[in-house]
Amino acid sequence: REHDDERHICPLQLEVIRRGIELWTNPGDVVLSPFAGIGSEGHVSLQMGRRFIGVELKNSYYQQAARNLHAALRTTADLFAEV
Numbered sequence: 001r002e003h004d005d006e007r008h009i010c011p012l013q014l015e016v017i018r019r020g021i022e023l024w025t026n027p028g029d030v031v032l033s034p035f036a037g038i039g040s041e042g043h044v045s046l047q048m049g050r051r052f053i054g055v056e057l058k059n060s061y062y063q064q065a066a067r068n069l070h071a072a073l074r075t076t077a078d079l080f081a082e083v
Contacts, residue, residue, distance in 0.1 A: 039065030046072040
């Protein structure tokens with residue numbers, strides 16, 4: 001968060017995202033987040049074998065989303081390397 005941001009009143013929990021992706025997508029599908037924020041939906045999507053497109057206007061959130069998505073790709077690549 002930036003110093004002048006208000007605290008989010010209802011942060012989205014990763015397990016809720018995971019459940020939605022499991023219910024409404026298949027591996028390899030594209031998940032779209034038009035309000036990507038820090039990339040939570042993208043992070044979980046990549047971990048679950050989906051592709052992700054996110055849109056975020058706020059630069060600081062975009063930068064954090066890019067770091068989070070990069071971390072998810074590293075984790076996913078490590079998991080598949082063992083197979």
